[in-house]
Amino acid sequence: MKYTVITGASSGIGYETALAFAARGKNVIVVARREQQLKELKQEINGLDKNVEVVIKTADLSKSDQVYDLYESLKEYELETWVNNAGFGNFDPVSGHDLTKIETMLRLNNEALTILSSLFARDYAEKEGTQLINISSGGGYTIVANAVTYCATKFFVSAFTEGLAQELKGMGAKMRAKVLAPAATESEFAKQAMDVDQFNYDEALPKYHTSKEMAHFLLDLYDSDKVVGIVDGNTYEFHLKDPIFPYVDRNSNN
Numbered sequence: 228m229k230y231t232v233i234t235g236a237s238s239g240i241g242y243e244t245a246l247a248f249a250a251r252g253k254n255v256i257v258v259a260r261r262e263q264q265l266k267e268l269k270q271e272i273n274g275l276d277k278n279v280e281v282v283i284k285t286a287d288l289s290k291s292d293q294v295y296d297l298y299e300s301l302k303e304y305e306l307e308t309w310v311n312n313a314g315f316g317n318f319d320p321v322s323g324h325d326l327t328k329i330e331t332m333l334r335l336n337n338e339a340l341t342i343l344s345s346l347f348a349r350d351y352a353e354k355e356g357t358q359l360i361n362i363s364s365g366g367g368y369t370i371v372a373n374a375v376t377y378c379a380t381k382f383f384v385s386a387f388t389e390g391l392a393q394e395l396k397g398m399g400a401k402m403r404a405k406v407l408a409p410a411a412t413e414s415e416f417a418k419q420a421m422d423v424d425q426f427n428y429d430e431a432l433p434k435y436h437t438s439k440e441m442a443h444f445l446l447d448l449y450d451s452d453k454v455v456g457i458v459d460g461n462t463y464e465f466h467l468k469d470p471i472f473p474y475v476d477r478n479s480n481n
């Protein structure tokens with residue numbers, strides 16, 4: 228029995244990603260703070276396929292003790308894929324930041340993702356077929372006005388994950404590390420980023436993807452040998468690419 232871990236599975240891209248892996252018969256471990264939403268996800272998956280196991284783990288991943296506790300609680304399972312999807316955004320000028328929100332965003336988007344990626348790589352880098360997929364953003368490759376700090380967190384995700392992918396390849400490791408970089412995607416993201424109760428994607432945006440579409444792009448990335456899956460912010464086409472950032476290995480003879 229092998230498992231796919233998906234953080235931030237209680238809504239949006241993570242919820243649909245759990246459904247998409249389950250539709251392939253993969254057992255899933257779903258993580259978020261809202262247990263009720265995770266229970267509904269489990270019910271939905273079991274309604275489609277009773278043979279898929281769904282393990283629910285509640286954790287606030289902006290708290291580092293809970294990040295380590297989550298990983299420790301998964302020692303009894305054999306993991307195959309880890310998707311670091313939990314994250315949120317913030318739209319305002321840097322001079323207007325609510326620093327409590329920003330601290331939480333840095334801890335979730337960067338600290339938790341780094342700790343969980345490192346622990347997973349430590350234990351599974353040499354296991355055949357393992358993959359780490361970290362969710363960045365188009366804003367992890369282009370700085371977007373009014374979202375500078377959020378974009379900086381996602382530049383970190385892109386750089387860290389591309390670098391890890393290069394490092395694993397250089398070591399001849401079996402694990403693959405990959406970055407998914409969505410553009411606007413219908414989910415709870417906009418409400419949380421803008422601190423509003425309602426957000427109408429059709430009225431506000433000329434183009435966007437649904438979370439279901441994004442989960443299927445994630446599976447395209449999972450199935451490919453490429454490191455980056457990125458949505459073009461103008462055309463909204465999805466492209467699979469080699470690493471985008473320059474990478475130097477000063478210890479290599481190449």
Ligand code: NAP
Pocket residue numbers: 234235236237238239240241258259260261262264286287288289290312313314315316335362363364365408409410411412413414415416417419438
């Ligand atoms: P979403 O619907 O708001 O989902 C965010 C998920 O993260 C939820 O399951 C939420 O669960 C979880 N989460 C938030 N805070 C958490 C915490 N402290 N501890 C544990 N889990 C936490 O938004 P989404 O669009 O699907 O976002 C998924 C990822 O895509 C994020 O990393 C986001 O930055 C990235 N992304 C989104 C877009 C977009 O336009 N939607 C574009 C580019 C990148 P709980 O609240 O239940 O904890």
